[in-house]
Amino acid sequence: LYKSYTANDIVKESTKYVQKIIKDVNIVCGDIEQVKIDKKFDLIISNACLQWCNNLNATIIKLVNMLNKNGILAISIFGQQNLCEIKKLLNVSLNYPKIADIINNVDNCKTVYIGEEIKRIYFDSPIDIIKHFKQTGVNAVAPVKFTKTTLKEFEIKYKKLFVEDEKCYITYNPIYVVLQKNFI
Numbered sequence: 001l002y003k004s005y006t007a008n009d010i011v012k013e014s015t016k017y018v019q020k021i022i023k024d025v026n027i028v029c030g031d032i033e034q035v036k037i038d039k040k041f042d043l044i045i046s047n048a049c050l051q052w053c054n055n056l057n058a059t060i061i062k063l064v065n066m067l068n069k070n071g072i073l074a075i076s077i078f079g080q081q082n083l084c085e086i087k088k089l090l091n092v093s094l095n096y097p098k099i100a101d102i103i104n105n106v107d108n109c110k111t112v113y114i115g116e117e118i119k120r121i122y123f124d125s126p127i128d129i130i131k132h133f134k135q136t137g138v139n140a141v142a143p144v145k146f147t148k149t150t151l152k153e154f155e156i157k158y159k160k161l162f163v164e165d166e167k168c169y170i171t172y173n174p175i176y177v178v179l180q181k182n183f184i
Contacts, residue, residue, distance in 0.1 A: 009029060051082075119174065
Protein backbone atom coordinates (compact mmCIF):
# COMPACT_ATOMS: atom_id res chain seq x y z
CA LEU A 1 0.00 0.00 0.00
CA TYR A 2 1.02 3.56 -0.65
CA LYS A 3 0.94 6.40 1.86
CA SER A 4 -0.87 8.78 -0.45
CA TYR A 5 -2.78 8.74 -3.71
CA THR A 6 -3.14 11.40 -6.36
CA ALA A 7 -5.63 11.06 -9.19
CA ASN A 8 -5.87 13.12 -12.35
CA ASP A 9 -8.83 13.40 -14.68
CA ILE A 10 -9.78 15.98 -17.25
CA VAL A 11 -13.44 15.63 -16.23
CA LYS A 12 -14.14 17.46 -12.97
CA GLU A 13 -17.28 15.39 -12.30
CA SER A 14 -15.09 12.28 -11.96
CA THR A 15 -14.04 13.50 -8.51
CA LYS A 16 -17.10 12.05 -6.79
CA TYR A 17 -16.51 8.62 -8.33
CA VAL A 18 -12.82 8.55 -7.46
CA GLN A 19 -13.58 9.52 -3.87
CA LYS A 20 -15.98 6.56 -3.59
CA ILE A 21 -13.07 4.23 -4.43
CA ILE A 22 -10.33 5.98 -2.43
CA LYS A 23 -11.50 8.16 0.44
CA ASP A 24 -8.21 9.97 1.11
CA VAL A 25 -7.10 11.07 -2.35
CA ASN A 26 -5.65 14.25 -3.79
CA ILE A 27 -7.47 14.94 -7.05
CA VAL A 28 -5.97 17.14 -9.75
CA CYS A 29 -8.54 18.06 -12.38
CA GLY A 30 -7.32 19.06 -15.81
CA ASP A 31 -5.54 17.94 -18.95
CA ILE A 32 -2.39 15.98 -18.00
CA GLU A 33 -0.52 17.80 -20.76
CA GLN A 34 -1.21 21.15 -19.07
CA VAL A 35 -1.60 20.58 -15.33
CA LYS A 36 1.38 21.17 -13.09
CA ILE A 37 1.92 18.59 -10.38
CA ASP A 38 4.83 19.42 -8.11
CA LYS A 39 5.19 16.01 -6.56
CA LYS A 40 7.23 12.86 -7.18
CA PHE A 41 5.65 9.42 -7.30
CA ASP A 42 6.73 5.81 -6.85
CA LEU A 43 4.03 4.59 -9.21
CA ILE A 44 2.06 6.27 -11.98
CA ILE A 45 -0.68 4.31 -13.72
CA SER A 46 -2.52 5.52 -16.80
CA ASN A 47 -5.30 3.49 -18.37
CA ALA A 48 -6.63 4.15 -21.86
CA CYS A 49 -6.31 7.92 -21.95
CA LEU A 50 -2.92 8.95 -23.33
CA GLN A 51 -4.05 8.36 -26.92
CA TRP A 52 -5.89 11.68 -26.52
CA CYS A 53 -2.66 13.62 -25.95
CA ASN A 54 -1.61 16.14 -28.58
CA ASN A 55 2.05 15.37 -27.85
CA LEU A 56 2.28 11.81 -26.56
CA ASN A 57 6.08 11.77 -26.40
CA ALA A 58 6.25 14.95 -24.30
CA THR A 59 3.55 13.59 -21.97
CA ILE A 60 5.41 10.30 -21.45
CA ILE A 61 8.59 12.25 -20.65
CA LYS A 62 6.62 14.49 -18.26
CA LEU A 63 5.24 11.44 -16.44
CA VAL A 64 8.68 9.80 -16.22
CA ASN A 65 10.08 13.03 -14.78
CA MET A 66 7.38 12.89 -12.09
CA LEU A 67 8.73 9.52 -10.89
CA ASN A 68 11.09 8.96 -7.98
CA LYS A 69 14.25 6.98 -8.68
CA ASN A 70 13.25 3.38 -9.51
CA GLY A 71 9.62 4.52 -9.83
CA ILE A 72 7.28 2.70 -12.19
CA LEU A 73 5.19 4.11 -15.04
CA ALA A 74 2.55 1.60 -16.17
CA ILE A 75 0.29 2.60 -19.04
CA SER A 76 -2.24 1.11 -21.35
CA ILE A 77 -3.00 2.91 -24.57
CA PHE A 78 -4.53 1.95 -27.88
CA GLY A 79 -2.53 1.19 -31.02
CA GLN A 80 -2.95 1.71 -34.72
CA GLN A 81 -5.42 -1.13 -35.31
CA ASN A 82 -7.87 0.22 -32.72
CA LEU A 83 -11.40 0.59 -34.12
CA CYS A 84 -10.02 0.06 -37.63
CA GLU A 85 -13.49 -0.88 -38.89
CA ILE A 86 -14.85 2.55 -37.95
CA LYS A 87 -11.89 4.26 -39.57
CA LYS A 88 -12.43 2.31 -42.78
CA LEU A 89 -16.19 2.95 -42.96
CA LEU A 90 -16.49 6.48 -41.54
CA ASN A 91 -12.97 7.84 -41.98
CA VAL A 92 -12.77 9.00 -38.33
CA SER A 93 -10.02 7.99 -35.96
CA LEU A 94 -7.50 9.20 -33.45
CA ASN A 95 -3.88 9.22 -34.50
CA TYR A 96 -3.07 6.03 -32.62
CA PRO A 97 0.63 5.39 -31.88
CA LYS A 98 2.99 2.55 -32.66
CA ILE A 99 4.80 0.96 -29.71
CA ALA A 100 8.02 2.72 -30.76
CA ASP A 101 6.21 6.09 -30.54
CA ILE A 102 5.40 5.45 -26.91
CA ILE A 103 8.94 4.86 -25.70
CA ASN A 104 10.69 7.16 -28.16
CA ASN A 105 13.17 9.52 -26.43
CA VAL A 106 12.61 8.00 -22.98
CA ASP A 107 16.24 7.24 -22.27
CA ASN A 108 16.37 7.27 -18.47
CA CYS A 109 14.17 4.20 -18.03
CA LYS A 110 14.37 0.46 -18.27
CA THR A 111 11.58 -1.13 -20.25
CA VAL A 112 10.10 -3.71 -17.89
CA TYR A 113 7.32 -4.83 -20.21
CA ILE A 114 5.85 -3.99 -23.60
CA GLY A 115 2.96 -5.93 -25.04
CA GLU A 116 0.27 -5.49 -27.63
CA GLU A 117 -2.95 -7.33 -28.40
CA ILE A 118 -5.46 -7.37 -31.21
CA LYS A 119 -8.83 -8.18 -29.65
CA ARG A 120 -12.09 -8.59 -31.50
CA ILE A 121 -15.35 -8.20 -29.66
CA TYR A 122 -18.40 -9.73 -31.31
CA PHE A 123 -21.94 -8.36 -31.51
CA ASP A 124 -25.19 -9.38 -33.14
CA SER A 125 -25.35 -6.24 -35.29
CA PRO A 126 -23.56 -2.99 -36.13
CA ILE A 127 -26.25 -1.19 -34.13
CA ASP A 128 -25.16 -3.18 -31.07
CA ILE A 129 -21.60 -1.96 -31.67
CA ILE A 130 -22.81 1.65 -31.69
CA LYS A 131 -24.72 0.99 -28.46
CA HIS A 132 -21.53 -0.50 -26.99
CA PHE A 133 -19.67 2.70 -27.84
CA LYS A 134 -22.31 4.80 -26.18
CA GLN A 135 -22.44 2.65 -23.04
CA THR A 136 -18.67 2.47 -22.59
CA GLY A 137 -17.75 5.99 -23.64
CA VAL A 138 -15.68 4.74 -26.59
CA ASN A 139 -15.23 7.51 -29.10
CA ALA A 140 -13.63 7.39 -32.52
CA VAL A 141 -12.88 11.13 -32.19
CA ALA A 142 -15.47 12.93 -34.26
CA PRO A 143 -19.16 12.88 -33.54
CA VAL A 144 -20.98 11.01 -36.26
CA LYS A 145 -24.58 12.02 -36.85
CA PHE A 146 -26.59 9.27 -38.45
CA THR A 147 -29.81 9.77 -40.33
CA LYS A 148 -32.06 6.80 -40.98
CA THR A 149 -30.52 6.49 -44.43
CA THR A 150 -26.87 6.81 -43.39
CA LEU A 151 -27.39 4.43 -40.47
CA LYS A 152 -28.87 1.81 -42.80
CA GLU A 153 -25.96 2.30 -45.26
CA PHE A 154 -23.48 1.94 -42.39
CA GLU A 155 -25.20 -1.25 -41.23
CA ILE A 156 -25.18 -2.79 -44.72
CA LYS A 157 -21.50 -1.95 -45.34
CA TYR A 158 -20.49 -3.16 -41.88
CA LYS A 159 -22.24 -6.50 -42.34
CA LYS A 160 -20.60 -6.91 -45.74
CA LEU A 161 -17.06 -6.26 -44.47
CA PHE A 162 -16.81 -7.12 -40.77
CA VAL A 163 -18.65 -10.35 -40.01
CA GLU A 164 -17.26 -13.61 -38.75
CA ASP A 165 -19.41 -16.63 -37.91
CA GLU A 166 -22.52 -14.48 -38.40
CA LYS A 167 -21.37 -11.96 -35.79
CA CYS A 168 -20.22 -8.40 -36.37
CA TYR A 169 -16.95 -7.48 -34.71
CA ILE A 170 -15.02 -4.43 -33.61
CA THR A 171 -11.26 -4.47 -33.08
CA TYR A 172 -9.45 -3.14 -30.05
CA ASN A 173 -5.66 -2.83 -30.05
CA PRO A 174 -4.46 -2.32 -26.48
CA ILE A 175 -0.77 -1.70 -25.85
CA TYR A 176 0.72 -2.18 -22.39
CA VAL A 177 3.96 -0.49 -21.33
CA VAL A 178 5.78 -0.65 -17.99
CA LEU A 179 8.86 1.52 -17.53
CA GLN A 180 11.15 1.82 -14.51
CA LYS A 181 13.01 5.08 -13.99
CA ASN A 182 16.78 5.06 -13.44
CA PHE A 183 16.92 1.31 -13.10
CA ILE A 184 20.29 0.17 -11.72
